[in-house]
Amino acid sequence: MDDAAIPSHPIRIPAFRAFMIVRFAAILAQQGMVLIIAWQAYNIARLSMSAPAAAAQLGLIGLIQFVALFAMTPVSGLAADRFNRRYIGMLTLGGQLLSAVILMVSSYEGWISLPLIFALAALLGVTRAFQGPSLGALTANLVPPQLLPRAFALSSIAWQSGTIIGPAISGYAYAIKPYFAYGASAGLFLVSLIGLMLMGPVRQAEPDRTRHPLKQIVDGLAYVKANRLVQATITLDLFAVLLAGTTALLPVYARDILHVGSKGLGHLAAAPGAGAALMALFFSFFPMTRNVGVKMLAAVMIFGAATICFGATAFMPAVIQMPVALSAMAVWGAADMVSVFIRQSLVQLHTPDEMRGRVGAVSQLTISASNELGEAESGFLAALIGPVQAVILGGIGAIVITLLWSRLYPELKRARNFDPPTVEQN
Known part of the structure; x- marks a missing residue:
């Protein structure tokens, strides 16, 4: 691209603007859902466990997600280099949307349980493992190298803002009804998924399939x-x-x-x-x-x-x-x-x-x-x-x-x- 044709700021690039919406909505949903999962798991555990034993369940949720991410990391990185990164992002957002819907319905119907939460925590760990490398690498495919540091800064703003606002949204929604919090996350995941679908094709390097x-x-x-x-x-x-x-x-x-x-x-x-x-x-x-x-x-x-x-x-x-x-x-x-x-x-x-x-x-x-x-x-x-x-x-x-x-x-x-x-x- 000719230097004169390079935009002065990443936000002037339509695909990057769409990506920012995708990222911000996904982070709001993820951070809010993580908080409510922990809160609900602790409350369920306290019905039959002591406070220390119930607190240990929170550590178990984090450990399950880390183990899933650790196990999938070698494969997820290769997938991000061999396959379409945008498609992988859509699949992972779809998995997170499914998790939010299951948690919403189970909370509404009253059959949510610790085993279900642990299973969905593992699913969320797997989706994180594939989503991180794919969407992270996708950023560099959307903007020219000269603008990449600014693009990372804006992406970090989305992350930090979502980390602050997401739990607040879910906390207020949970105070009304527990399933409202998961419904809010499901809606945000849907917005993120649609945004990624509408972004259009993104060029990336051809993989070495030999x-x-x-x-x-x-x-x-x-x-x-x-x-x-x-x-x-x-x-x-x-x-x-x-x-x-x-x-x-x-x-x-x-x-x-x-x-x-x-x-x-x-x-x-x-x-x-x-x-x-x-x-x-x-x-x-x-x-x-x-x-x-x-x-x-x-x-x-x-x-x-x-x-x-x-x-x-x-x-x-x-x-x-x-x-x-x-x-x-x-x-x-x-x-x-x-x-x-x-x-x-x-x-x-x-x-x-x-x-x-x-x-x-x-x-x-x-x-x-x-x-x-x-x-x-x-x-x-x-x-x-x-x-x-x-x-x-x-x-x-x-x-x-x-x-x-x-x-x-x-x-x-x-x-x-x-x-x-x-x-x-x-």
């Missing part, structure tokens, strides 16, 4: 191992969030340390998303172009420092505890957004289109591992040494990992911009 599928799966893993910059960005995010994932301990802080109750918990949970959304909005208009590797390292350092600051609110005077905690979590979310923005841009732009699905699947798996397993790590560590010590130690660990990665992977510091290097960078 090579055995198993060898192609190995090729994706080998590419991540061989490309040290891609490897560095993925693993840095993995270990930093794994160590400093404080979100699992927010209820403990809200109830027993900050004493702000459920309302305060809502504010604490929303603060990271608000910080991340503001940072993503900034990037959508003022994209980062210089010293991206150093800025990623700095962002993860700030992420760790914000975690330590949040943990240290336990030792502060009561009058400043909540303002400091909210500020720390907002900075935490903004720093995480910078890291995610740079990681997504580097991974997508440094990966050939014919391998984006497989590499994206590896990236998705590490994100899921850092989030779900990070929350488990925080919970177990808090049980051993206390929640305050666990949060502060996690922040220190993220900083240590960043310093170590800056030595192990000098490629990060040498990454001046998002462009794949055509000549040796100094």
